[in-house]
Amino acid sequence: MNPASLPSNVQLQILQLLNATSNRTPSAAAGPSSTVNAVSDALSDRVLNSLKSVPSNGYAVIDSFLPSNVSTRASSLLSKPSVKDSLRPAQIGTGSLKIRDETVRSDYIRFVHSKTGDSQDTDGEFQKVVDLISEELDKVIAGVNSAFGLHERDTKLRSNNTLQLGFYSNGAKYRKHRDSSAFMPGRLITLIIYFVQDWKESDGGHLRLHFPTSSGSSGGDIQQPSYKDISPLFNRLLVFKSHYEHEVLPTFCDRFALTMWLYSETPSTVAAICRQVGAPLQDEEEGNKDDNADEKSTIFVSIASYRDPDTNPTIQSLISTAKYPSRIKIGVLYQDHPTQDIDLHPFPLPDGPTQVISKTIDSRTACGPYTARREIAKSLHLQTKQGQPTADYFLQLDSHLRFTQDWDVNLLKLMKDAEGVHLKSVLSFYPPPFGDGDFDRVGGGGGNEFVAPPGPYNPILMQVLGGTDDDGATAIDKDGMIRVKGRLVFPPPAPAIFDGVMEPKSIVGQKFVAGGFLFGKSDVVYDLFGIPKDGEVTAEPATTGSNSKDFDLRGLFFGEEVLCTARIWTRGWKVWGPRDPEMSICFHRWDRTYRRTFWENMTNDRKLEVTGKEEEKEDSLALLKKRSQDCVKFVISGATDVHCKFQEWERGSLNGVGLERSVEEFLEFTGIPKV
Numbered sequence: 001m002n003p004a005s006l007p008s009n010v011q012l013q014i015l016q017l018l019n020a021t022s023n024r025t026p027s028a029a030a031g032p033s034s035t036v037n038a039v040s041d042a043l044s045d046r047v048l049n050s051l052k053s054v055p056s057n058g059y060a061v062i063d064s065f066l067p068s069n070v071s072t073r074a075s076s077l078l079s080k081p082s083v084k085d086s087l088r089p090a091q092i093g094t095g096s097l098k099i100r101d102e103t104v105r106s107d108y109i110r111f112v113h114s115k116t117g118d119s120q121d122t123d124g125e126f127q128k129v130v131d132l133i134s135e136e137l138d139k140v141i142a143g144v145n146s147a148f149g150l151h152e153r154d155t156k157l158r159s160n161n162t163l164q165l166g167f168y169s170n171g172a173k174y175r176k177h178r179d180s181s182a183f184m185p186g187r188l189i190t191l192i193i194y195f196v197q198d199w200k201e202s203d204g205g206h207l208r209l210h211f212p213t214s215s216g217s218s219g220g221d222i223q224q225p226s227y228k229d230i231s232p233l234f235n236r237l238l239v240f241k242s243h244y245e246h247e248v249l250p251t252f253c254d255r256f257a258l259t260m261w262l263y264s265e266t267p268s269t270v271a272a273i274c275r276q277v278g279a280p281l282q283d284e285e286e287g288n289k290d291d292n293a294d295e296k297s298t299i300f301v302s303i304a305s306y307r308d309p310d311t312n313p314t315i316q317s318l319i320s321t322a323k324y325p326s327r328i329k330i331g332v333l334y335q336d337h338p339t340q341d342i343d344l345h346p347f348p349l350p351d352g353p354t355q356v357i358s359k360t361i362d363s364r365t366a367c368g369p370y371t372a373r374r375e376i377a378k379s380l381h382l383q384t385k386q387g388q389p390t391a392d393y394f395l396q397l398d399s400h401l402r403f404t405q406d407w408d409v410n411l412l413k414l415m416k417d418a419e420g421v422h423l424k425s426v427l428s429f430y431p432p433p434f435g436d437g438d439f440d441r442v443g444g445g446g447g448n449e450f451v452a453p454p455g456p457y458n459p460i461l462m463q464v465l466g467g468t469d470d471d472g473a474t475a476i477d478k479d480g481m482i483r484v485k486g487r488l489v490f491p492p493p494a495p496a497i498f499d500g501v502m503e504p505k506s507i508v509g510q511k512f513v514a515g516g517f518l519f520g521k522s523d524v525v526y527d528l529f530g531i532p533k534d535g536e537v538t539a540e541p542a543t544t545g546s547n548s549k550d551f552d553l554r555g556l557f558f559g560e561e562v563l564c565t566a567r568i569w570t571r572g573w574k575v576w577g578p579r580d581p582e583m584s585i586c587f588h589r590w591d592r593t594y595r596r597t598f599w600e601n602m603t604n605d606r607k608l609e610v611t612g613k614e615e616e617k618e619d620s621l622a623l624l625k626k627r628s629q630d631c632v633k634f635v636i637s638g639a640t641d642v643h644c645k646f647q648e649w650e651r652g653s654l655n656g657v658g659l660e661r662s663v664e665e666f667l668e669f670t671g672i673p674k675v
Contacts, residue, residue: 051143051239054189055272059209059240061230065193070132071235077126078195078256086110087167090174106172107248112258114161130163137191137260144189144239144262148272155269157189157262164259168205168251176210179242179261188273189262190242194232196255205232205251209240226326226353232257243274297412300381300391300522301330304372305399307337307363307596310589312347314401317450319354323406326353329391331380333359335366335598366598367554367624369515374552377525389522398516400589402434402450407585411519414578417504422574426520428513429577430486432457434587456581459493460486462512462561464671475673479629481559482636482672484512492579499574499669510575511670512565516588520573527571528564530655551655555625557599559632566636566666571658631655636663636672 050060066074077083087108091100112126114134137159145156168174180187196205206229230238232255240246242261264270301318305311311332319325336344341363349356357380366372373396381390393415404410411427418425438453464475465483477483495502498509518528526533530551553560565575578585631649635656649655657663666672 047140048143048146051140051147054144054147054239054241055275058211058244059228059230059238062237062239063233064235065237066133066136066235070129070136071195073125073129074133075195075197075234077129083126083165084108084167087165090166103175105174106168107174108167108172110165112163112165114163133193133258134161134163134260137193140191140237140239141262148269150264150269150272155264155266157264157269157273159260159262162260166255166257166259168248168255169253171250171252172248172255173250174248176208176245176247178245186263186265186270187242187261188264188270190238190240191260191262192238193258194234194236194238194255195257196232196234196253199231199233199253201231203251203253203255204249205253205255206230206249207232207238208247208249210245210247212244229320241273296324296327297393298327298329298391299393299395299408300389301328302373302376302381302394302396303330303332303399304335304369304376305332306335306366306369306372306598307341307344308399309344309346309595310400312345312349314397314399315349315356316347317401317403318397318407319352321403321405322354322408324408328354328408330354330356331358331376332356333361333372333376333380335361335363335372337363363596363598364601366601367552368556368560368598370556370560370628371552371554373515374529374531377529378531381522381525382531389525391522394518394520394522394525396515396518397586398588400595401431401517401586402438402452402589403586404452404584410583411585414507414576415519417506418574418576421501421504424521424571424573426513426518426524426568426573426575427507427577428462428510428518428575429458430460430462430514431517431586431588432460432488432584433590435589435591438587450587452584452587455584456488456490457584458488458578458581459508460488460577461508462486462510462514462577464511464673477558479558480633481629482562483558484561486514490581492581495579501574503579506579507576508579510577512561513568513575515561515564517586518564524568524573527568527573527658530567530653532654553628553631555622556628556632559629562670562672563632563635565670566657566663568658569666569669570661570663572660636667 047062047065050062054060065071087110089100090105090107090109092105112130114130141157141159145151148157150156179190192207196203199205208227208229210227229249230236264273303311303315311334315330315332318330319328322328334345359375359379377394381394382388393412395411414427415425418427432453432455434450434453438451462484463486465485475482492508495505495508497503503509518524523533525531553563569575634649651657651663652659657666
């Protein structure tokens with residue numbers, strides 16, 4: 001049978017199984033000599049302790065592995081053009097099935113041998129460096145054997161004194177695969193040393209190590225796959241079990257690495273290495289005692305995107321910088337044009353433990369951020385039959401942000417401080433800005449390398465627009481909407497009494513919520529969007545004479561933040577923001593010139609001058625915007641000279657303000673002028 005006639009996915013599986021590149025399992029007489037046991041004594045406690053984690057964690061990372069004189073000599077040799085010239089395109093498979101398929105693997109390789117003088121390179125200096133590196137790896141082999149309790153000669157792991165020199169560049173990658181296979185069952189441990197000078201995150205080339213997953217958890221759910229991205233830092237040693245799936249992500253630098261494999265076909269050794277004892281991530285196990293801001297709280301992230309090419313890079317930043325990505329669930333509403341935006345999101349969403357669910361609608365039917373955010377809350381966050389939240393916390397974001405490392409843990413710590421003084425608390429603020437100047441260079445895997453701009457970052461206090469620094473702008477715009485601004489206050493004010501309670505040192509009181517960054521317990525969505533807590537969440541409450549489209553406030557932009565603040569504040573919520581000027585959760589791209597906005601839907605052919613005759617064009621976005629603004633005016637000021645009906649917008653109703661505090665108190669608290 002001709003293998004080429006098989007389906008492509010079957011061919012790939014066969015080729016991966018056959019990918020046993022001249023690495024025979026060495027005999028017991030081969031590999032490191034008996035002096036290795038003594039040599040292992042030279043390993044530092046740091047290295048030995050790291051290797052002890054391999055049996056349970058499945059991998060270990062050891063930085064500054066080689067002595068500096070060896071790593072420097074190796075780096076100098078690898079920079080020679082002759083080394084690149086000696087490489088050959090890597091292939092997959094063996095025999096008649098060995099092929100070059102760059103959709104699977106696009107690196108270049110050569111094999112080098114230690115202690116034999118059998119290298120493909122006749123350069124004596126190169127052979128000397130290879131031998132020095134092999135001597136250091138011999139110590140590691142002894143350490144790995146010790147970690148697994150392999151002390152008998154016949155059970156020990158051995159190398160075959162062969163190393164693979166690999167080179168990735170210009171977007172080269174290697175799709176998910178295993179180093180061991182049915183045709184190479186004796187290959188059990190992989191050792192990789194990286195030689196990448198001045199590596200940056202945007203250079204890519206991470207090794208993504210996938211951990212075995214299990215099923216049968218409570219409720220019968222299958223656990224989300226887990227993985228860890230290993231950065232190819234210079235002189236870093238990576239050790240992992242060869243049966244773990246892994247891949248090399250697209251690489252945009254000169255990425256050299258030396259790989260050695262350890263072998264054994266002794267059944268007890270194979271069983272010891274391949275025994276699955278779970279897949280705890282080191283960075284999730286370490287620091288749990290310090291990160292108990294809220295034990296293992298889960299976060300649902302809401303992102304409304306309107307024709308925004310920065311959406312997927314935002315999601316990638318959010319996931320890659322989270323300390324616990326498996327505790328995050330993301331709901332995205334893409335509002336894209338069906339023909340013009342086919343290539344709008346070139347960077348794919350990352351695979352991994354974070355669940356990303358999405359909906360897409362025609363951008364020509366989009367009606368503004370509030371409408372989109374309410375839809376996400378109803379259909380993606382409150383998915384259960386009883387309309388209960390799918391996570392402990394709710395985080396509402398704009399689609400053009402960049403996050404800082406461990407933002408999730410830091411945010412939960414701030415929330416813990418807030419809930420310590422008032423249980424119904426929300427963290428909301430305008431994030432500090434970033435722009436094109438805050439990217440180092442174009443990289444791979446979803447965007448540019450983000451470099452945080454200098455501080456101070458906080459506190460950014462939200463207040464009613466107006467004053468000497470606002471160029472004559474007033475609190476009320478031409479449509480009668482209250483306008484809100486953010487103002488950086490530095491140095492930050494000392495903690496004081498705010499909204500009836502003493503501020504903690506870490507947070508400062510806010511008078512308004514920000515639509516583009518809002519974080520709170522998940523039940524805040526009911527008060528935020530006027531969604532019923534019981535019954536079917538897709539059914540809107542019955543009304544008399546009120547258009548059902550009013551509930552989504554279609555066409556509304558300015559006025560959203562004031563309305564949402566009034567709703568939750570009068571229901572007993574307090575709003576906070578970070579105080580520390582050096583702390584940052586994320587940054588916001590405030591420039592709109594690079595993207596379209598939903599305002600384009602109010603073009604001349606769709607625009608309708610409000611005449612009071614709603615039957616003329618009831619679906620006009622311009623008219624719906626006017627109706628939505630009228631609803632906001634009624635909620636905030638009780639205005640009645642407007643063009644819509646208010647049976648479901650009165651005080652105490654789902655869409656109106658609450659009854660715990662009055663609108664008059666809200667106006668006084670926020671400084672909104674009485675109209």
